[in-house]
Amino acid sequence: MRKNPIIRYILHNQVIEALLLVALAWILLGIRNILVALFISYIIMAALSPMVEFLRKYKIPKTIAVTISYLSALLFILLLIVPLVPFFMSQVQSLLFNFPLYLDRAAGLVGIKISSLQMQEFINGELNLLSKNALTFTTKLFDGIFSLVTVLVVSFYLMLDHQRVKEGISSLFPEKHKADVHSTLLQIDEKLGAWLRGQLVLSVFIGSLTWVALTLLNVEYALPLALIAGILEIIPTIGPIVSAIPAIIVVLNVSPAFTFVIIAVYMGIQAIENNFLVPKIMQRAVGLNPIVIILGIILGAELMGVVGALLSIPFISLLVIIFKSLKKFES
Numbered sequence: 001m002r003k004n005p006i007i008r009y010i011l012h013n014q015v016i017e018a019l020l021l022v023a024l025a026w027i028l029l030g031i032r033n034i035l036v037a038l039f040i041s042y043i044i045m046a047a048l049s050p051m052v053e054f055l056r057k058y059k060i061p062k063t064i065a066v067t068i069s070y071l072s073a074l075l076f077i078l079l080l081i082v083p084l085v086p087f088f089m090s091q092v093q094s095l096l097f098n099f100p101l102y103l104d105r106a107a108g109l110v111g112i113k114i115s116s117l118q119m120q121e122f123i124n125g126e127l128n129l130l131s132k133n134a135l136t137f138t139t140k141l142f143d144g145i146f147s148l149v150t151v152l153v154v155s156f157y158l159m160l161d162h163q164r165v166k167e168g169i170s171s172l173f174p175e176k177h178k179a180d181v182h183s184t185l186l187q188i189d190e191k192l193g194a195w196l197r198g199q200l201v202l203s204v205f206i207g208s209l210t211w212v213a214l215t216l217l218n219v220e221y222a223l224p225l226a227l228i229a230g231i232l233e234i235i236p237t238i239g240p241i242v243s244a245i246p247a248i249i250v251v252l253n254v255s256p257a258f259t260f261v262i263i264a265v266y267m268g269i270q271a272i273e274n275n276f277l278v279p280k281i282m283q284r285a286v287g288l289n290p291i292v293i294i295l296g297i298i299l300g301a302e303l304m305g306v307v308g309a310l311l312s313i314p315f316i317s318l319l320v321i322i323f324k325s326l327k328k329f330e331s
Helices: 005-011 014-030 032-056 062-109 116-132 134-160 162-170 175-216 222-232 238-252 259-281 290-330
Strands: none
Touching: 014 032, 032 062, 032 134, 032 175, 032 290, 062 134, 134 162, 162 175, 175 222, 175 238, 175 259, 175 290, 222 238, 238 259
16 A cells, blocks of 8 residues: 655655654643553552453442442542551651651661751651641642542553454454454453452562561561562562661660661561562563663653652553564565
């Protein structure tokens, strides 16, 4: 089939191609928040797809199956979080109040002088500034809630129209490639869904294991420290290392010698994760070289902050699948 003369001219004019690529990059940069929200929605949809398919086997209508899946996931999260909120908040307040003093003492042990008074004044100043900018804070809070609700609603409707979306994407390609496109979309669903499910399992397991270990060792603030470990588990390789720092600072103020025990505990948990959990849970989902993971996290953090760091791994996995599929199309 002969190409349109205008399209043929554009494809053979490198200056116009470069300008179009720059314009496309500028547009994508301008709507990056929308694209990130869509990407998160797609990941949630992919993670819940197996539950929906399981319910569909029992002749449950799709709308009801999707609703049950989402409500079950939300209920699980609420049951996991809500009972811990009062105890957690009291421990967090105490930790924030005492942390400047802990940091000052820990720094003194290695010959660094940090004034706990100045740090406390800095924290109080930031809190006062936050209270003065209550309107800004409230606006950001509602923006966050609105974004979360939007992501959940979009992922819900993506699930309802999942098959239609895949057919729509496949229709953009020639007939001979439609089967390959459909296979690629299935791989994307499996990879992204497996990543989120595996990440949640790892975070809950590492957080729980850390809490049990710190509680048995009678470490103060075991629950918030364990929650930090569980949350930072989302960031591979770097997260578990960073999560040990607050625990080390707290323990240094009790017994410097006991710090080595805490370091050994965190290293043991990391060893369990690397040798038993990650190969079983995440290897099939991600399967990326550790160097690629670290570079991806750094680049994602540089471009989009915390959100970029968190989403860098599934995004790289997505690019790898697409790249491999393109190689198939060419062969």
